[in-house]
Structure formats: structure tokens, C-alpha cells
Amino acid sequence: MTARALKTAGMVERHAPLAMAGLILFLPLILIDPGTWLVLAIAGLAMGMMIFLMASGLTLVFGLMDVLNFAHGAFVAVGAYLATGLLSPGGPFAGLMGVSLLGDVGAMLLAILVACAAAGVLGLVFERVIVRRVYGAHLRQILITVGGLIVAEQLITVIWGADPIPLPKPETLRGSIFIGDIAVERYRLVACALGLVAYLGMHFALNRTRIGLLVRAGVENREMVEALGYRVRRLFVGVFVAGTALAAAGGVMWALYQEIVTVHIGADVMILVFIVVIIGGLGSVGGCFLGALLVGLTANFMGYLAPTLALGSNILLMVAVLLWRPRGLYPATKN
Amino acid sequence: MLNWIISGDRPRSRILAAVLIIILLGLLLAPFVFPGTRSLAVAARICVLIVLVASYDILLGYTGIVSFAHTMFFGIGAYGVAIALNALGPSWGAVGLGTVAGVAVSIAAAAVIGLLSLRVRAIFFSMITLAVASFFLILASQLSFITGGEDGMSFRVPRMLTPAFKLFEDEIFGQRFNGRLVAYYLVFISSLVLFLFMLRVVNSPFGRVLQAIRENDFRAEALGNRVVLYRTAASCLVAALAALAGVLNALWLRYTGPDATLSFAIMLDILLMVVIGGMGTLYGAVIGVVILSLAQFYLQDLMGAASSALAGIPVLPELIAADRWMLWLGILFVLSVYFFPTGIVGKLRER
Amino acid sequence: MSERSMPERAGAAGARDGGVGDAAQAGALLTLAGVHTHIAQYHILQGVDLVVPRGGLAMLLGRNGAGKTTTLRTIMGLWHASQGRITFDGRDITAAETPDLAKGGIAYVPEDMGIFSSLTVRENMLLAARSGPMDDRRLAWIFDLFPALEKFWNWPAGNLSGGQKQMLAIARAIVEPRALLIVDEPSKGLAPAIIGHLIEAFRELKATDTTILMVEQNFSMATALGDTVAVMDDGRVVHAGSMHELAHDGDLQRRLLGLSLDSHQ
Amino acid sequence: MTLSSAAETAGAVPALETRDLTVRFGGHVAVNGVGCRFTRGTLTAIVGPNGAGKTTYFNLISGQLRATAGSVLLDGHDLSSHGAAGRTRRGIGRAFQLTNLFPNLTVRENIRLAVQARRGRGFDIFSMAAHGRHLIQRADAILEQVRLGVRADDVVATLPHGDQRKLEVAILIALEPRIFMFDEPTAGMSVDEVPVILDLIHGIKSDPANTVLLVEHKMDVVHSLADRIIVLHNGYLVADGDPKEVVASPIVQEAYLGMGASTHV
Amino acid sequence: ADPIKIALISGKTGPLEAYAKQTHTGLMMGLEYATQGTMEIDGRKIEVIEKDTQLKPEIARAVLAEAYGDDEVDLAIGPTSSGDALAMLPVAQEYEKILLVEPAVADSITGDKWNRYIFRTGRNSSQDAISNAVALGKPGVKIATLAQDYAFGRDGVAAFRDALASTGAEIAHEEYVPRDTTDFTAPAQRIFDAMDKVEGDKVLFVIWAGASTPFAKLAAMEPERRGIKIATGGNILPAMAAYKALPGMEGATYYYYDIPKNPVNDWLVTEHQTRFNSPPDFFTAGGMSAGIAAVEAIRKAGSTETEALITAMEGMSFMSPKGEMTFRKEDHQALQEMYHFRIKVDENVAWGIPELVRVIGIDDMDVPIRNQR
Numbered sequence A: 001m002t003a004r005a006l007k008t009a010g011m012v013e014r015h016a017p018l019a020m021a022g023l024i025l026f027l028p029l030i031l032i033d034p035g036t037w038l039v040l041a042i043a044g045l046a047m048g049m050m051i052f053l054m055a056s057g058l059t060l061v062f063g064l065m066d067v068l069n070f071a072h073g074a075f076v077a078v079g080a081y082l083a084t085g086l087l088s089p090g091g092p093f094a095g096l097m098g099v100s101l102l103g104d105v106g107a108m109l110l111a112i113l114v115a116c117a118a119a120g121v122l123g124l125v126f127e128r129v130i131v132r133r134v135y136g137a138h139l140r141q142i143l144i145t146v147g148g149l150i151v152a153e154q155l156i157t158v159i160w161g162a163d164p165i166p167l168p169k170p171e172t173l174r175g176s177i178f179i180g181d182i183a184v185e186r187y188r189l190v191a192c193a194l195g196l197v198a199y200l201g202m203h204f205a206l207n208r209t210r211i212g213l214l215v216r217a218g219v220e221n222r223e224m225v226e227a228l229g230y231r232v233r234r235l236f237v238g239v240f241v242a243g244t245a246l247a248a249a250g251g252v253m254w255a256l257y258q259e260i261v262t263v264h265i266g267a268d269v270m271i272l273v274f275i276v277v278i279i280g281g282l283g284s285v286g287g288c289f290l291g292a293l294l295v296g297l298t299a300n301f302m303g304y305l306a307p308t309l310a311l312g313s314n315i316l317l318m319v320a321v322l323l324w325r326p327r328g329l330y331p332a333t334k335n
Numbered sequence B: 001m002l003n004w005i006i007s008g009d010r011p012r013s014r015i016l017a018a019v020l021i022i023i024l025l026g027l028l029l030a031p032f033v034f035p036g037t038r039s040l041a042v043a044a045r046i047c048v049l050i051v052l053v054a055s056y057d058i059l060l061g062y063t064g065i066v067s068f069a070h071t072m073f074f075g076i077g078a079y080g081v082a083i084a085l086n087a088l089g090p091s092w093g094a095v096g097l098g099t100v101a102g103v104a105v106s107i108a109a110a111a112v113i114g115l116l117s118l119r120v121r122a123i124f125f126s127m128i129t130l131a132v133a134s135f136f137l138i139l140a141s142q143l144s145f146i147t148g149g150e151d152g153m154s155f156r157v158p159r160m161l162t163p164a165f166k167l168f169e170d171e172i173f174g175q176r177f178n179g180r181l182v183a184y185y186l187v188f189i190s191s192l193v194l195f196l197f198m199l200r201v202v203n204s205p206f207g208r209v210l211q212a213i214r215e216n217d218f219r220a221e222a223l224g225n226r227v228v229l230y231r232t233a234a235s236c237l238v239a240a241l242a243a244l245a246g247v248l249n250a251l252w253l254r255y256t257g258p259d260a261t262l263s264f265a266i267m268l269d270i271l272l273m274v275v276i277g278g279m280g281t282l283y284g285a286v287i288g289v290v291i292l293s294l295a296q297f298y299l300q301d302l303m304g305a306a307s308s309a310l311a312g313i314p315v316l317p318e319l320i321a322a323d324r325w326m327l328w329l330g331i332l333f334v335l336s337v338y339f340f341p342t343g344i345v346g347k348l349r350e351r
Numbered sequence C: 001m002s003e004r005s006m007p008e009r010a011g012a013a014g015a016r017d018g019g020v021g022d023a024a025q026a027g028a029l030l031t032l033a034g035v036h037t038h039i040a041q042y043h044i045l046q047g048v049d050l051v052v053p054r055g056g057l058a059m060l061l062g063r064n065g066a067g068k069t070t071t072l073r074t075i076m077g078l079w080h081a082s083q084g085r086i087t088f089d090g091r092d093i094t095a096a097e098t099p100d101l102a103k104g105g106i107a108y109v110p111e112d113m114g115i116f117s118s119l120t121v122r123e124n125m126l127l128a129a130r131s132g133p134m135d136d137r138r139l140a141w142i143f144d145l146f147p148a149l150e151k152f153w154n155w156p157a158g159n160l161s162g163g164q165k166q167m168l169a170i171a172r173a174i175v176e177p178r179a180l181l182i183v184d185e186p187s188k189g190l191a192p193a194i195i196g197h198l199i200e201a202f203r204e205l206k207a208t209d210t211t212i213l214m215v216e217q218n219f220s221m222a223t224a225l226g227d228t229v230a231v232m233d234d235g236r237v238v239h240a241g242s243m244h245e246l247a248h249d250g251d252l253q254r255r256l257l258g259l260s261l262d263s264h265q
Numbered sequence D: 001m002t003l004s005s006a007a008e009t010a011g012a013v014p015a016l017e018t019r020d021l022t023v024r025f026g027g028h029v030a031v032n033g034v035g036c037r038f039t040r041g042t043l044t045a046i047v048g049p050n051g052a053g054k055t056t057y058f059n060l061i062s063g064q065l066r067a068t069a070g071s072v073l074l075d076g077h078d079l080s081s082h083g084a085a086g087r088t089r090r091g092i093g094r095a096f097q098l099t100n101l102f103p104n105l106t107v108r109e110n111i112r113l114a115v116q117a118r119r120g121r122g123f124d125i126f127s128m129a130a131h132g133r134h135l136i137q138r139a140d141a142i143l144e145q146v147r148l149g150v151r152a153d154d155v156v157a158t159l160p161h162g163d164q165r166k167l168e169v170a171i172l173i174a175l176e177p178r179i180f181m182f183d184e185p186t187a188g189m190s191v192d193e194v195p196v197i198l199d200l201i202h203g204i205k206s207d208p209a210n211t212v213l214l215v216e217h218k219m220d221v222v223h224s225l226a227d228r229i230i231v232l233h234n235g236y237l238v239a240d241g242d243p244k245e246v247v248a249s250p251i252v253q254e255a256y257l258g259m260g261a262s263t264h265v
Numbered sequence E: 001a002d003p004i005k006i007a008l009i010s011g012k013t014g015p016l017e018a019y020a021k022q023t024h025t026g027l028m029m030g031l032e033y034a035t036q037g038t039m040e041i042d043g044r045k046i047e048v049i050e051k052d053t054q055l056k057p058e059i060a061r062a063v064l065a066e067a068y069g070d071d072e073v074d075l076a077i078g079p080t081s082s083g084d085a086l087a088m089l090p091v092a093q094e095y096e097k098i099l100l101v102e103p104a105v106a107d108s109i110t111g112d113k114w115n116r117y118i119f120r121t122g123r124n125s126s127q128d129a130i131s132n133a134v135a136l137g138k139p140g141v142k143i144a145t146l147a148q149d150y151a152f153g154r155d156g157v158a159a160f161r162d163a164l165a166s167t168g169a170e171i172a173h174e175e176y177v178p179r180d181t182t183d184f185t186a187p188a189q190r191i192f193d194a195m196d197k198v199e200g201d202k203v204l205f206v207i208w209a210g211a212s213t214p215f216a217k218l219a220a221m222e223p224e225r226r227g228i229k230i231a232t233g234g235n236i237l238p239a240m241a242a243y244k245a246l247p248g249m250e251g252a253t254y255y256y257y258d259i260p261k262n263p264v265n266d267w268l269v270t271e272h273q274t275r276f277n278s279p280p281d282f283f284t285a286g287g288m289s290a291g292i293a294a295v296e297a298i299r300k301a302g303s304t305e306t307e308a309l310i311t312a313m314e315g316m317s318f319m320s321p322k323g324e325m326t327f328r329k330e331d332h333q334a335l336q337e338m339y340h341f342r343i344k345v346d347e348n349v350a351w352g353i354p355e356l357v358r359v360i361g362i363d364d365m366d367v368p369i370r371n372q373r
Ligand SMILES: Nc1ncnc2c1ncn2[C@@H]1O[C@H](COP(=O)(O)OP(=O)(O)OP(=O)(O)O)[C@@H](O)[C@H]1O
Pocket: C039, C040, C042, C044, C062, C063, C064, C065, C066, C067, C068, C069, C070, C071, C111, D157, D158, D159, D160, D161, D162, D163, D188, D190
């Protein structure tokens, strides 16, 4: 009896956010004609996937290690700039591109891999030099990572210059596929696929291995985890590196979407990313995923139905979610 | 007597005491010791920021609340007088009305935010303030017919505060006694009084409860203190102080705009100043403000000089070119958090 | 300072005279020799000498603030000794890092229990079972000892009662066999019946060749379990000997522990 | 043994009463319909196995938790609309089982804050806290009472466990409540310190205006202090009455003390 | 003789760093060109003092006051952003010294916030809007606008609407979106819905400030399937990379290095190419115009006295990379030609190339005077 009650409570707990997502997805059908609705919905979901790619690294680091990395945006920018080097005409992967869809996507994936590796190394340095001393102290994290962000942005300017750098999408990823009268941008489909892969990968790593548990335990009581025989330091470095690599992957994708790269390309999306992470419930990858989709959808439907409100739609969504669930959709930790 | 004025909050370090006295004298005599428009502007900005940053420290260092909405209140104060002066013309009445309105709106806003959201976990509260602040920033730029939008608003202040107003006809000690001087001393004295007031607040029974809440809010509640009420009261108090700082800033600059009062960059500056100086000590705020303001205003010049001195060496001049002053500020940021976890004041007191 | 170091040595010498004997010394699993520990500017341990015989249960007793917890943390590598030598199983571990010590076979139940409150009971246990899936037989034994853990298996550990947390902390340390078990005040907050179980459990553990070093305030539990005993005061071991001897010497108890007859029945 | 105790026969309004108090966490009922009256001038010990709901019962009375059902009455007035802070100000004071202090403030400041809260001076922003002489004197007096005077200027985080327990008790005294609730005050305290705390509690109890509730696992402590014992088990109140009778009852012997376990205590 | 001191005040650090760099290069080249490389006027050396506003208006004010008050410059040039500029205007008045605005575009600088010490070589928003109206407006054309939802966007659309009135074209729909919008699906759908309801030549005119532009994203939705052409003004070269997605797009621009044919521009393009291995851009041309204007003004006035300069500059014409410019007497705005272009795509060029359709002469544009003297 009690067991069943518990189970039902848990089910409601788990599925209410999904129900809410469904509501946000389908409710606008009342007001919008189905063709337009479909365009908006697909575009919104794809946008959400791209945001998720950028936010996933943050939520990983934020949620597991309780580190507020304001410099996350810098790694997004690094990914973006690396993409300009790798994918521009004349870049190393340019040869692959412009021939077939396979070649273009291949080049893009290669660029993502390279960017991830490079950003991972940077993340390692960043963790060593900057984050290491501030585990457990939110405020100092904010400050030191903001400092890191400034330094990183300035170094980017020194290396790549202050001018925005254009980055055209590969030929075959441009334009839309038409299903009847409904346009679906090709690039967004690719983004969707990649976002899904990243989500599943993280889901597996966190739920099928001990890493997630260990990191969470390490944040709560580092000494005890060490006393159980684990090297918390290495673990944290690893997670942080993974977070920066994901940021860079998001950066490559975002740069190709924007088709122009500026120093602030990462910092500009950070508020949005933070909102997604908060809505999701700090550190829950699933929550972050759902949050990103919700943000994407809300922005599109609001933008269509009431453009004047679109401006604050993300913030409104966040406040609404927090009023409903003060700790986000899927709080990763219970306290 | 002195002990009463500083509310018994001694610097507890010789060096710190000396530095504070130098800063006080420097600001008091700034118009005479450091002639020139820029240095007066720097001095006035330091005065305003001391109020702003110290009030933020009450929230952050003493109460343990991380809010990103502090500049919002700063802006409300500034826009308050700006709008009043624009609408009613440059009179002291308008200044008074604008101040009262700005402070009242700030307190009301802080109370609403506090009562609604100070119950949630600290980090969520910060994010909510971040969101509210960016919403307010959007609002200020959208309501351009009142606020001047992105471009902000220039306005005229009472004649007594403008260069046209002459106290004496001649220069004395090489200084023109005009309205700018009056304006400076208005800013200076108001800031000093507000700072001493804050010193009293943090050393009062109220201030001690705030520290207790920062340490362990659950226990503070169990002692019989209504934590949400205290936190909200603290937010309201510092909101009012920030608004007053905004008023001073507006009167001095005769301009206000989103970038000058509301931007996230200022918020970060404030944070950095608190932390570099040393959280949870108001003297730290003073030190942080002075160091960072001087850096912001003069680092660039210094680097320009250094860079041209090093011309010819590869890469290095590029890194210390004047335009890269932000790079060094960022490094300063990181190093200070790294090496002064308790801030400069904490470091000084350790010895 | 130099004057103060004299009785230290005397104490150490006394320890040997106290009957543990050189045989135990030779069969020692863990030895502390002249260990000093500083925390920030405070000099907490001022030359601790301690011998934990292999396969036995060594009790560490002493007043509040005597330095017992600090001694355990120093062994565990959570503080580092500024002077002196700690050997474990013949190896010098004075400067070893905590994770290596844990891997080397030392389990630790800290004074504050060190529960991961955001993790479930199961997850807490899972992390302690480092070498793989948990052994069902051992788990059954643990559930038998602490039935509450089975009941709350999938609950966040933060919601457990004080005593249940203590049970979890102990269970975590014994989920896999370890060479040495270091336990800081295990009986604290436990109901009498559970303490009874606990005593049985430690006896069983001893029988499986696990060496135990335990800090305890509950004197009856200490006497029921201890083979050897060391008493600390002011950052030093002031008495070392067999538990049997201390348990039957009221004078010694009064002198070392401030125990008087009316405070424990 | 009936649920109504002898103490109730006085007929006057009890100092504290719980009616049908219940709290449910998900499907688990931690406190289940507990009704009980506590009379001025008496000390009631609450015993029960780990996880029986003792701390939760305290949490419900002092307002740290909201009841799912039932009510708490102080001098006949329902407290349901008051939170923890309000209840403390109305005279319900409690010390926590797991130490709960202001770790980075000094010992004296910890107490001073409690004294200040008691005097309701918290919203004064114009005077200097350091000038509140009588508050500080009062704080120092209490520190002497619990023998913590020498550590007054130390930061709490550096105190050994036992001293932190004493501070926990000292804060409760500083709050000058009419209802005193102690949750295992002597856990982790060394044997020689225990009598100090017992004397203190004894002193509190002897003031006829005070009502004392005590959770304790050490039966010797319970015996030396309690006028009455109530037993919680699985959230239910299962026994209530004179200490000797209750302890002798089979349910306590079995479920709580464990058969034959009393020899260990 | 005393040197002539000119302050260049720009947002050197911050998001507009790239623009400030261009202005700086242009200014120095302009001074060089106008003095035939001597950097002297009438035997007086020109000294340029650079100051950074950090894009913070309060700093902008402080550094301008410092330039006038402490460095005693003869005139100041700048700043990069309109926000900085509007904050700086009263300072010029207070110190009674000239501020030559370049390249901040807000109408109100030479409009209701203007004072007599303010001149501007840069184009204002109205000029942008009007030239585009001239380029696009024909009878029967139905236009939807897409702009950022703040003063710059709304003013731009308003000016555009006014200018369109005389051309016979009309605005069918106005769409405003948040400044930092990155996803244009929803606004595009709204525009499509609105334009589906009207008949005629359909154009979507975009007014957009900032590096990240909506064009490629709009193009991906293939508005031409609904008979809608996209149009917009010019931009800096990196931003025009996005125009590659829109071959054939028309609009009017302020400057593109290949368009103006005159000796000044020829010199600028050649020199820039040799020195920096890249063509000059939008703000380089602006900086050069300002440099030339300053030199010409001082020459003409024969002194650096403010009053003499004002007299000399009012109505003054001078050559710039964009041909002849004239400071209008009424509001000191430099009137200048603009260029109607059509985008051509060349695989070997990183951006969409604006090819000249026709020069929109000064007389083709009726730029309203909005200040009160
Ligand atoms: N972090 C610290 N900083 C400074 N002093 C400390 C710190 N931790 C402990 N101490 C001091 O070290 C001494 C020994 O403390 P320890 O915790 O080892 O005592 P203990 O014997 O375990 O006492 P208890 O029985 O109360 O747990 C005490 O005087 C204590 O004040």
C-alpha cells in the first residue's frame, strides 16, 4: 500500500514536467494553423537541441561539481573560432566539403572532434590554474571564472583579431527541405541529431557508471570520498574537461548556425544557457535537455503569437517553472 | 568619540588604518591635490562606488546573499532623479522628489523580490535576481520615451552644481571654486555619511543577526529570528542605499543610461571590488573600489607607455598594448581571488 | 618545550611496560611513533605513540579535545603529521595520500559520519564497495545488523535519523573486507539494542582477521570489545596497556578518564 | 499502561500538549498520531529505537517540520500558525541532535546571538552590538555554567566534538525557554563531562516553571533524571508512565534494549 | 608653433572594438592624405590623442572632459556608439569645443540633442533609411520591415516609412524583434502571413545592427517561394558574408570600397591594400572623412579657435572617399551621396559583393532637419 503510494507519487513527480512540455508543445495548436505550427515546433525543437549542446557542459559541471563556470561561454567561443579555422575555405577540412552531404557532415564532425580535443586541453589548464582552488565556494567561482572569461576573450582577440569572422555553412547544409509547404532547415535537422546523440551519451555515462555518483558525493564531502579510496581531483578534472569539450562542440554548431563568429559569441548566449540549466534543475542532464527544448519552443510560439512578449519569454518561463517547482524541473540533488 | 563614529569597527591592522586615512585625505583634498577633470571624475566615482559596493557587501559579505540585481537599484535611483529633473527642470525640489521616489521604488521592488524568492535555495535566488535585472534592463531600453532608451538621458542639474556657478571669482590654491567643486563635495560628504551609517548597521545587533544567518540560516531561525524577514529587510536596506548611490552618480555625471547604471559589467565590477577588498568587511569595499577604479582609469595609460617602450619585441607589445588592458584586469581578477581568498583586508589582518 | 617532550618518551616507554609487549609490537599492523600534527598554527598532536596489534581491537580513549579524532585523521592522511612516523603493514605511510590508504585496505568511519546526504542509502554503499558489485551474503549480514538500512535502501541518506546515519556510516566501512577498520565513536546516538548488535558485529569482524582501531566514549562498550587500550590527553598517549587491566583498575580509570562510580552504573 | 499519564491528573492546562500529531514523508509515516501532555516542573524522557521518530517528534513541536495532521498546544494555545522562529520566541527551545551551530563565529558570539534573540533586539540598526554589556555578561555567565569559559574566544569550528555538544546546550539555556527539549545532549561527550550536563538539566528541571523533554539512549542518564518515560516505536507512542515500570515492560526490553542487552549499558 | 591636438575618442575595448580600429586607421590615413603626408597644417604638427570610452557613457564623458580640459585638445572626433555620443554632447557645449561625430549614427545627435559645437561626418539613421527608400521605393511595391525592437530600429523604420511616402511604395507590415534574436522562424512566419494577404512586388526590408545578422536564416526559409525579396543596407565586410546567401538582393549602402570612383578613394583603397593587405571598410572610410574634414576646417579657419572653426565649417564642402561632403549649416550634418547596390556572389570573395546600381546623389535625398537652433 505505502509502496504503491510512493510509486504513484514518484510517477507524478517524474512525469509532470513531461506533461508540461506536451502542453507547451500542443496548446498553441488552438491558435495557430497546423502548417505554421509544425514549422515553428520543429524549428523550436531544433533550436532547443543546439542550446542543449551548449548548456550540457555547463549543467554537467554545475550540477555534478557545483561549479558555476561563467567562463563556459569562452569555451563556446573557442569552439566557434576553431571551426572558422577548420571549416573555412582554405582550412584543413575544406577539401571534404562542398561535394556531398556525407562529406559536409563528416567535415563538421571532424571539426567538432578537433574542437573538443583542443578545448578539452584548454579546460584541463583552466581547471588547474583557475577552478581548482574554488571548489565549494560559489561566489569565488563566479568571480574567478569571470576573470577567466575576460582573459580568454582577450586572448582570443589577440589570436584571431577583433574583426568578426564569417563562417559559411557547408553547401549541402544550407537551405531547407520542403515537405509540402512546410520548410525545415537542413542544418536544424543535423543539430537535432547531434543533440540527441550528446544527450544519450551523457545519460549513459551518468546513469550506467559510477562517475555521476562519485562526483556528486565528492562535492558534498570530498574527504569522505577520498577516504573511500577515490581520487577526487582526477575525477573533477575529467568532468571539467568533458564540460569544456561539450561547450566547444556546442560552439562549433552555434558558429555554423550564426555563420559569423565574434569574440562574444559564447558570452552572448550565456544568460540563455543559464536559464536552461536552472529550468532543468541544476545538473540534471535530462532536466537540461527538457529545459532547452521548452525554451526553444516557448521562444518560437511566443515570437509568433505575441512578439512583444518574446523578449522576456525565457525569463518568464524560468520564473513560472521556479514558482511551480522551486528547484527546477528535475532537481539533481535532494536536500 | 572616534570609536563611536566608526562604530567600534577598528581596521585591526596598522597598514590598513594608514591606507584608509590616506584614502580619506586623498578624497577630501582631491580637487586640490590632484588637479584636472579626470582625477576629479575618478575621485567622485570612487565616492559613489564606495557607497554602492559597501552596500553590496552588506548583502553579500554579511548576509551571504548573492544578488545580481544590485545595479538595478543603483539605476532606479539614478533614473529617479534623471526623470524628475527632466520633467520638472533643474531644481532642488526635483532632486528631492526624484530621490524619494527612487528610494521608495527600490525598497518596494526589493521587498517584493525578497518575499517572493528569498525562500528558495541561494543559487536560485541569484539566478532570479539575474533574470529580474536583465528584465529591468530591457524595460529601461524599451521605455525610451521615459528613459531615453539605449542612449540614456542627459539632463540639467541645479545651477549650484554646474561649472557656471562661481563660489568666488578668482582661483584659490590653483582651483576654480565653481559648481563642480560644490557637486564634488556634495558627493563626498553624502558618501562619507552613508558609509559611516553602514558601518554602524553591520556592527549593530541587526548586523550580527545577518552574519548569523549567513553562517547557518537554519540555526538562526531556530534561535527565533524570522530569517526571511531579516533577509528581506537587509535587501530593502541595501536597495535604498544603492538607490542613493545612484542619485549621487546621476547628479555628478548629469547623465544616466543603461550602460552607466544597469549593465551586467558594472555588477561584475562591484562583485570584484567586494571580493578583492575582502568580503564581510566594509573597509574591504573601500580598498577594492579604490584599487579597481584606479586600475580602470589608469592601467590603460600605463600599458600604453609600457607597450611603446617594448616595441620591437615580438608578441609582448601586442599583449600589453593599451587596448589589451582588459586582459590584465582579468588576470588581476584571477590572481586576486587566488591569492587573497579573504581579500586584501583579510590578508592585512592576518599578520 | 624541551621539558615537555620528556614525559612523552616516558609515556611511550610506559606503554611498552604496560604489558602489550614486544610480541605485539612485532605483530603490529599499525604503529605511530612520535607523531606531531599541526592544524593551521595550532600544535594538536604532540608526539603520539600508538601500536595497533594485528588482528586485535585497539581502543583509543580520552576526554573531549584530547586529540583522538585528530590522531585518526592523521592516520587517514586527512591531516598530515609534521613530525614522527606512521607505519602500516610494514610500509611507511606518514606522507601517503588518503585514497592510497583506502586502497591499501583501511576503512574509516569519521566522527561526523560523512554521509552523502544527496545520495540514496544504496548509492552510499555502492561507492564504498570499490571492487565491484556488493556481495549478497555480506549485505544480508549488514541488513541483519541494521534492519533500517534495508527498509530505507532507496531513500536519500540525508533523511535518515541520527542513529540510522551512524549505522550507514559503519555499514559502509564493512561492506567489503578490509585489513584495518578505523572507527570514531560508533556507538554515538545508537539505541542500546543496536549497540548490542554492534558489539557482536565487531566481534565477528575481529574473527575474520580485521584489525580495528576504535575511539569510544561508551566505557562499557570499550571494555566489552577492547583488547588493548591507549588513553590520550592533551595530544599525547598517556597510558597504554591491555583493556583487561584498565577495566579492573578503578583508580586508573578515575585518574585517566575522570570516571567516577556514580556516572556509570 | 494507559496513554494518559499520572501527571495529567493535576487538571490544570498542561504546559505543552500534542494532539494526534502525525507526519508523513511520501508513504512513510514517521510520527503517527502521537497525543501527549507535558506538565510543568517535570522531565519526560523519550526513548525508542533508532528511527522511531523521536527527533521528528521534536521537529514537529519546535516547528522545524509542519505536521501532516494534528496540533501542538502551548499553554492551551494552538501553535499551528507559527513557524520555528515564532515558536522559539513563544518559549519552546530545543537543542539539536546533530550539532548545529555558527561554525565560523566565536563561542561567545554564538551565545550572545541567542541572548540577543531572546531579548528581541534583532532589528536595532542604530546601536553597537559590542556595547550591549548585559548581553555579553549574560553570555559569559552561561559559558561558565557549561565550563566553556576558557574557549569563549575560539572559533566554533575548531572545537572538539564534545565541546560543540556543550555549546549546543548552552545556546538552549541562553534562549531562556519554558519548554526545554534536549536531543541526546550527552552523545559524544566524554564520561567526565557528562555529570556537568546532567547537573545543568537537573537545575533546569527543578524550576517548577520549566518543562523538560529529553531524548536519550543512555539508560543511566534517563534513570537519573526522568520523572516519566514515553516510548516511541515506528512512529507510535507505545508506552508512557513511571520510569521503572516502562523500562520493565516487555516491549522496551525487547524492541529497545534488546534481550539481555542491558548488560552492555 | 604649438601642435594642433586632436582627440580620437572611441570604444576601443568592448564589443565594438573592430569598428573603433577601422575609425582609427581611417582617421590617420585621412590626416595623412589631407596634409600630403606631412602631418602638419600651416607649420603646426598634428598630434592625435586616443581615448577609450570602453563603451561606457560615463567614461566617455570623463575622457572627453579630460581631453578638452586637461589635454587641451582643439577638437575631438568620435565616438563609436550613439550612447556614448549622446552622453558626450553636453560636454562639448560645456567646454565650448568642437566634437566631430564619427561614426555614431543616432538621428538625435544632429537632432533634438544637438548643440552648436556638434558636427558629424558620419551618416545619420535618416540618411540610411532614405537612401534605402529611394533604392527600393517604386509604385506598387509592398514592403514589410524587420527591425530590432529598440530606439535605433524603430527610428530607422519610422524614417524609412516617411521617406517611402513620396515613392509610391507602402509599408504593409512592421515586425520588431528583440535585439539579440537568433532564431527568425517566428517573425518570418508572421511576415509571410501578413504578406500573403497583399498583392504587388513584395519586399522584406531588414534594418539590423550588430555582427550577427538574420539574412542567411531568412534566406533558408526561402521567402522567394512566396514572392518576397529581401533587401537591406550595407554593412562591414565580415557581416556581408551573410549576403552571399542572397544573390540579387538590393539595397542602399553608405560605403563599399569598390563603388566610389574618385581620387581620394583610389588612394585609400591602394594604400590600405598595400599597408594592411585588405581593402578599407565601412568605418575606415568614415574615419578618413573625419580626418580630411578636420584638416580642411583648420586650414580654412586659419586657426584652432572654436568660433573660427564653427564659422569655417558651417556650409564647408570637402572631398572624402565618398566624394564631396558638405556640412549643412542648419544642423552640421554632412550631406553625402549613398549607393544603390545589388549583390553579386563570387566564390572567391568571402562576402557578397554589392555592385553599384546607381549613385544616390545628395539631391536625391531629402534629409529632414530635426534640431532646434
Ligand atoms: N580544525 C581545527 N582547527 C584548530 N583546532 C582544532 C581543529 N580541529 C580540532 N582542533 C583542536 O584539536 C584538539 C583535539 O581535537 P579532537 O577533535 O582530536 O579531539 P577528540 O579527542 O576527538 O575530542 P572529542 O571526544 O570531543 O571528539 C581540540 O583542542 C580542538 O580544539
